[in-house]
Structure formats: structure tokens, C-alpha cells
Amino acid sequence: MQTSPSSRTSGPPRPDRRAVAFGGLAATCWAALAGPAVAQARVERAPAADAPTPLPFAVGGRVISDGEDLTYQWPGVYFEAAFTGVSVFFRVGAGDQILHLLIDGRRVGEMIRPAAGLYRITGLEPAAHRVRIEVVSEHQAGPARFGGFALGADGVAGARPRRRRQIEFIGDSHTVGYGVGRDQRDCTTEEVWASTDNSSAFGPLTARRRQADYQTNAISGRGVVRNYAGAAAPTLPQAYPYALFDGATRYDATDWSPQVVVIDLGTNDFSTPLAAGEPWTSREALRADFEATYARFVQTLRARNGGAFLILLTPPSAEDEIAVAVGRVAERLKAAGEDRLAVLATGPLAFTACDWHPSRRDQEQIAGVLSAFLDAHPEVWDGRRP
Incomplete structure (x- = not known):
């Protein structure tokens, strides 16, 4: 089970300074x-x-x-x-x-x-x-x-590469691949930035196995209603409609129609205790707001993506708080008529990468959970119910 320190630094990696000249061009022949x-x-x-x-x-x-x-x-x-x-x-x-x-x-x-x-x-x-x-x-x-x-x-x-399958991943630092390149929990800000690698995160790993194009729409430190430690910044649902993080440049999704959408959120909402001045007077109020807002966000994704199959991931958390809340979100959605949705648990994770984040092995495990589901339900790519 994940303890409270396991996501205590889910905040955004910030580059310190630009390297000189080539900035570290690695022209090695691999x-x-x-x-x-x-x-x-x-x-x-x-x-x-x-x-x-x-x-x-x-x-x-x-x-x-x-x-x-x-x-x-x-x-x-x-x-x-x-x-x-x-x-x-x-x-x-x-x-x-x-x-x-x-x-x-x-x-x-x-x-x-x-x-x-x-x-x-x-x-x-x-x-x-x-x-x-x-x-x-x-x-x-x-x-x-x-x-x-x-x-x-x-x-x-030659002809531009094209793939029939499209899959979208929505989440926080776990989905970004925050600090995954270092197998140590204590990292400087610069080490976090340099070792963050989205190509090693579970989303691109899953997409490559399925020969699918993908989008990674994730921001470290953001939650559904509450960011890490109550940080003041747009939550993921608030940032999602925009092509940039300016809150002004809307994303044109004309050429994007994923058959599968995977959401992995909740860690930042619940990983730190509420502080004075936050809008929720209790943990119960936070959970209620989370569940209602998450359900509305999924409904906007459904309206936007038509027949896409929706997968809600539940990462480990103390007392399974995230899993319980996401389970209630799924129940609410199904009661409203949603019938192309599944909830999948990532399973226990080691969190040995920077700032207690998923390691490469953890990311492979999450990709394995997703791949096993997609292998068992190939019909989701064709818009059919599993």
C-alpha cells in the first residue's frame, strides 16, 4: 500500500538553466x-x-x-x-x-x-x-x-507514417514519466527534469505494444479538484481544453479521435492533508467534490470522443482512498447510462524513482495491466462493447 510520502513531491519538474552551446547534444552512435x-x-x-x-x-x-x-x-x-x-x-x-x-x-x-x-x-x-x-x-x-x-x-x-489506432492518456506525474530515469528517491530539481522520460511511461509503452498513435495529456502535480499540497494552478480538467498551458489557446481536436482513453488521476487530490484556507472543510467534502467533478470530466470526454472506450486507473493510496473514490465515480457514470467504461487497478508499485514516483519497472507493470485488458478485449478498438 502506498504511504503518504510516496507522492509527497508530485509537483512539477522545473528546469534550472539552459546548458551552453549544444546544450548536451549526444551524438553518440548507439x-x-x-x-x-x-x-x-x-x-x-x-x-x-x-x-x-x-x-x-x-x-x-x-x-x-x-x-x-x-x-x-x-x-x-x-x-x-x-x-x-x-x-x-x-x-x-x-x-x-x-x-x-x-x-x-x-x-x-x-x-x-x-x-x-x-x-x-x-x-x-x-x-x-x-x-x-x-x-x-x-x-x-x-x-x-x-x-x-x-x-x-x-x-x-516517402509516405507519412499513419496508424489506424489512437489511444489517449490523461493524468499527472505518473503519466508524465516524472523522474523515471533515476532509480533513487532523492533527486534535485535538475535531476528530476533531466530524468523525466515520457517514452518510458506506461502510456507510450502501451501504445507501442498496440501499434497505436497516442497523446499524453498530463501535468505533474495536478489533480481533479485539488493539486499537490493545495497548489494554486489550474487542475487537470481545467487545463485539458487548451493546447498550451496559457488557458487561452484552445486545442483543435479535428484530427484526433481515440478509440481508447485512459485516465489516471487522484494521487495529487489525496496524497497530502488539507490545510487551512482550502475550500474543503473535511476529507469527506474533498471526496464528494472529487467524485462529482471527475464524473463530469469523464462525461465531457464521452461527448468529445463518441464511441471511445474509457479506462479509469486506480493507483495505490493510503487505505485505498483513490480506488474507493474512483469506484464511486464509475458507479455514478454507469447509473447515468455509461456502458463503455472499465476500472483497472495498477497494483502495488515500488515508487523508487525520483520523489517517490513510479520506477521503470512500475511503469512496465502498469503498461502490462493495460495491455492485458486490451489483449482480452480487442473489440474496443472497433467501437464494440467488451
């Missing part, structure tokens, strides 16, 4: 991971004289466009393109971020707070390739940007 077609891949700054041709690409996650760059603040954003050639260019925009660079599904580099500018991946075999850039960091302090892919004269564009 030869142990790469296959023959990408074993000699290198990541480098592109010469200023290069003027490559734009390469069409697919986008995963919530982004907005200003005509040149794509801007994003929610975690889990990724970009993909297909091409034939020996190299591919990409442009990084402003903003603190960590990028994982993949060719044909294998990591060929990592960029930590890269300086804005044009880069290229070279040393590829002359063959058809897929390039993918995953933004794995969290950006509560401000948005980050990406300027797209491009090809040199020797490259030929």
Missing part, C-alpha cells in the same frame, strides 16, 4: 542498439550553407503551428517521417527540451536542451528509412518548438 542500416548513424549540426527540401511528416500529441515552427507544452509529442537516402535534416526550435532521435525504430542519439538550429542525421545506408523524434521532457515552465524535417538533394520523400 551501436549496440542499432541494426546494420543505422549502425554508423551520427547526429551533427548542419552546415549553415545547407538548404534542404522540406520533408512531409506526421505529428503525435498536441501542437500548434505559427506557420514556421510547431509549438507544444503537453508531454509526449513526437514527429515521424519516411524517406529514402543516407541522411535527414531536422530543425530544432527554442525551448528547454529533451529529444530522442530514432531511425527505423532504433535510438541513434539524444539531445538535451539543444540550441535552436538545423541538424542532420548522417551515416545511414542508402535505403528506405523512418525517422522519429520523441520529445520526452516536461515543459511546465514554457513551451518548446520543432521546425520539421528536410532532405538533401540525394533524398526521396
Whole structure:
């Protein structure tokens, strides 16, 4: 059972400062991971004289466009393109971020707070390739940007990658992958930021197993009605309608229609005791507000996503407080006619990552719980009841 310290620091990771120059461009060749077609891949700054041709690409996650760059603040954003050639260019925009660079599904580099500018991946075999850039960091302090892919004269564009399945994950720091890269509970603010990795969180792990596109709409420290330790900031349902954390730029969901929506909330609502000045006079009042607000939020998701199947996760908590409250939410929804919904317990977790957060093994366990359910109910992808 999770004790009260296990989420005592579910607050947002905040980057301290920008690294100088390349900001930690890891252009190492990851030869142990790469296959023959990408074993000699290198990541480098592109010469200023290069003027490559734009390469069409697919986008995963919530982004907005200003005509040149794509801007994003929610975690889990990724970009993909297909091409034939020996190299591919990409442009990084402003903003603190960590990028994982993949060719044909294998990591060929990592960029930590890269300086804005044009880069290229070279040393590829002359063959058809897929390039993918995953933004794995969290950006509560401000948005980050990406300027797209491009090809040199020797490259030929391929069809943009597309997947039939879409799955959305809504939550807090557990869903973000907060501090998952460090197997220790005591971490500095900088260590938390540097070790947060959404690609290792249960959402992307599950989506990759299902060959699905995904969105990670989660913010560390946020709850349904109450943020960690009563912090003053929009709750997750309040922030959810917006593409950025400005409360003004609404998200256009025209191209997003997930068949499955997974919600993992409640840790921040209940993990700390109520303090003087908060709007709830008792724990019972907090639970009642949580249940009513959570149910309304799920109903807005139902209205927005039509036939999507909804999964409510229950993380461990003292005296199973979250599980009991979420169970009541499900009962309320079913009484109102909701019939495409399931409640799944994550099971016991070790919480050995930064600030008592789920470890890599914990994240794999949660992904296993979700995958087992989806394997047992493949009909949910087709809009049918399990």
C-alpha cells in the first residue's frame, strides 16, 4: 500500500538553466542498439550553407503551428517521417527540451536542451528509412518548438507514417514519466527534469505494444479538484481544453479521435492533508467534490470522443482512498447510462524513482495491466462493447 510520502513531491519538474552551446547534444552512435542500416548513424549540426527540401511528416500529441515552427507544452509529442537516402535534416526550435532521435525504430542519439538550429542525421545506408523524434521532457515552465524535417538533394520523400489506432492518456506525474530515469528517491530539481522520460511511461509503452498513435495529456502535480499540497494552478480538467498551458489557446481536436482513453488521476487530490484556507472543510467534502467533478470530466470526454472506450486507473493510496473514490465515480457514470467504461487497478508499485514516483519497472507493470485488458478485449478498438 502506498504511504503518504510516496507522492509527497508530485509537483512539477522545473528546469534550472539552459546548458551552453549544444546544450548536451549526444551524438553518440548507439551501436549496440542499432541494426546494420543505422549502425554508423551520427547526429551533427548542419552546415549553415545547407538548404534542404522540406520533408512531409506526421505529428503525435498536441501542437500548434505559427506557420514556421510547431509549438507544444503537453508531454509526449513526437514527429515521424519516411524517406529514402543516407541522411535527414531536422530543425530544432527554442525551448528547454529533451529529444530522442530514432531511425527505423532504433535510438541513434539524444539531445538535451539543444540550441535552436538545423541538424542532420548522417551515416545511414542508402535505403528506405523512418525517422522519429520523441520529445520526452516536461515543459511546465514554457513551451518548446520543432521546425520539421528536410532532405538533401540525394533524398526521396516517402509516405507519412499513419496508424489506424489512437489511444489517449490523461493524468499527472505518473503519466508524465516524472523522474523515471533515476532509480533513487532523492533527486534535485535538475535531476528530476533531466530524468523525466515520457517514452518510458506506461502510456507510450502501451501504445507501442498496440501499434497505436497516442497523446499524453498530463501535468505533474495536478489533480481533479485539488493539486499537490493545495497548489494554486489550474487542475487537470481545467487545463485539458487548451493546447498550451496559457488557458487561452484552445486545442483543435479535428484530427484526433481515440478509440481508447485512459485516465489516471487522484494521487495529487489525496496524497497530502488539507490545510487551512482550502475550500474543503473535511476529507469527506474533498471526496464528494472529487467524485462529482471527475464524473463530469469523464462525461465531457464521452461527448468529445463518441464511441471511445474509457479506462479509469486506480493507483495505490493510503487505505485505498483513490480506488474507493474512483469506484464511486464509475458507479455514478454507469447509473447515468455509461456502458463503455472499465476500472483497472495498477497494483502495488515500488515508487523508487525520483520523489517517490513510479520506477521503470512500475511503469512496465502498469503498461502490462493495460495491455492485458486490451489483449482480452480487442473489440474496443472497433467501437464494440467488451
